[in-house]
Amino acid sequence: MKKIRFGLIGSGWRAEFYIRIAKAIPDQFELTSVLIRDKEKGEVFSKKFDVKVVNSIDELINDHPHYVVLSIKRGVVTDYLIDLFRRGIPVLCETPPGESKEALETLWDQYKKYDAKVQIAEQYFYQPLYASWLKVIEDGKLGELENINISSLHGYHGVSIIRKFFNIGFDNCVIYGKRFHFNLTETYGRGGIVHDGEITSCPRDRLTLEFDQGKVAFFDFSDPAQYHSFIRTRQLTIQGVRGEIDDLTVRYLTDENIPVTQNLNRIDYGLYNNQEWAHAGIMLGEEYVYKNPFQYTRLNDDEIAVATCMLKMDEYLKTGKEFYTLQDALQDMYISLMMDEALKNPNQEIKTSKRSWT
Template sequence: MTHLRGREDGRTAISAAMTADAVRTKRIDTPAPCRYAVVGSGWRALAYLRLAHLLPDLFEVTGAVTRREEPGRQVETDFGVRSFRSVEDALAADRPDFVVLSVPWPVTPELTRALVERGVPVLAETPPAPDVDGMRSLWADVGAADLVQVAEQYPLMPLHAARLGLVRDGLIGVPGSAQVSSTHLYHAVALMRAALGAPIGPVTVDARAFHAPLVDPITPAGWTFDAEPKRARTVLATIDFGDDRSGLYDFTDNQWWNPVRPDRFTVRGSTGEVHDETVVRMADATTPVVSRIERAVTGVGMNYEGADLTALVLDGRPVFRNPYEGARLNDDEVGTAALLSATGAWARGEGPAPYPLAEGMHDHRVGIAIEESAERGTAVEVGDEAWGGR
């Protein structure tokens, strides 16, 4: 489905799209940008820098912290932000609303502690600590401060956000089960809980690992040009969240990238289900209705605005509108931008916490249980933890 426009403010659509300020001209009464510092120089850290570069009216990077000088100089050249060798120097130069930590797992807890001690809000990349003992130790040190969010963008990605919105609106009745075959461990658990409205609490995980041949055409490094199937591992798990809510987890090695293992996401409710882009529900006691979530985009055929998502539509009704239209972001970037916006509002006391540390820890604990259960071949109980009451 395409979305075609006519003229905007006396200019043709093509001239608007080719203007450097096209994104900004589509917004009225834009609030002050949320300001954040980024610690790290890996591919995920670069995503936060790129969003501020593309959406300067919404996001401002106060500084980028890189351990080595060379990547710092590269960041300065590519994104026009100041780089620092230490967090202390970055904070002294310009205090942000919050700090994004995109560093190796073992380093995240150390920096989180240091920032919380200084009263600085944190957005920590997942997971917040590598293992259960690390999470318990981190929670004991910083949990009470309520200064830490975890960077979980999956429920905010356009298609997921549309599906979850339909479920919350009651379109399929009371949700009872969620099936995720898309991303791994804590990300998948976060999606399940969002779909089911499942709070933090004890769960039972029963997982098994299986192997089968599978081609692996592309990895983060690029196309492999290898058509020979290799032995790949798939983990299947059931998760009992209690109160008649369950999850089914299905993940295969490198599924994020492998085009022959596409995403699947299903939420089943008491009066219907959402399965990928298909929505089935009862219009009345004898009338099941099937609809499809359609993607409205620009840049198709004779539309010259450039490739971009406009909205997701169900039965002619927009169920998601792209708030960053004009920046030409992919779905993951839209979700990450939404997370940054929500974190900025939270840090300034203007909005709720998007994904608090307690939830990140719980979902990571369940993710660890999935691997534990698959390794042992027996069910694993996840009990109450110190963060369970937050």
């Protein structure tokens, strides 16, 4: 199998995912170089991660990557994307692609102008659990979906799952809700486990999104508690006319209208005397609803999802098959911005409208 060669722009926490993936699956991925404009910072980064660091886009491209991964701060991502569009460089961009409605519109205009090759690394629906939920939905077990309650992902990530699960395209919606604040004892962060018992006030956003087709999403998220806490978890409920997903439990009717209740069962190697250590897949009853495409590789769920985006990007360049388009990313970020607007105006209805990319 020919290796997928990619360059990387960025040196933050998220960019490190791509380095770990390349090192974990060297027979599939090859990191050509990392662009860090600050020379001193780049030298430190190069030694820390044992990667080649360059200081300009020209140097990055001279290493002949098949595509470039853009993983930088939100405030400058639009300018970088447009520069890559102008140069004709295929790009896999971390979300979000912009942070204002004006930036989103500009980006779409530039994308059309240069006929750019771009996909967005919105990875959550490739995570094992989300992929399993999606497979249950696509198999038709729940019938027509009518409402979803999601309490696991913030902003545009949550919106992407809502739109993907509902399969509603670019439907407009009415949004209303409110932000609350609740105290929480710190237990975990990006730096590891915390034992000092510090209590902080965490915002909790509760929003309702009513789409034109009549489908309703109830959005509930506490940031950053639900990403980094041992005493807060994620929750998901999806209800269709013939069944529901209640987190890890799936209830549905057979063709003979016999009610069935089954649980999603995660299969991992390396547990209880097994010598491997990796994720295998997720089963519902006797069938796999998800199989890890990187069997026996030591990746966490988010790394599996990001690596899947990297594979999909290679397929897109070879076949033209898209997996998460710029249009979808712009729409998800636009709705997320309108959700922010709704939070600034508690319990007032905010209506989305058609945009240039729709």
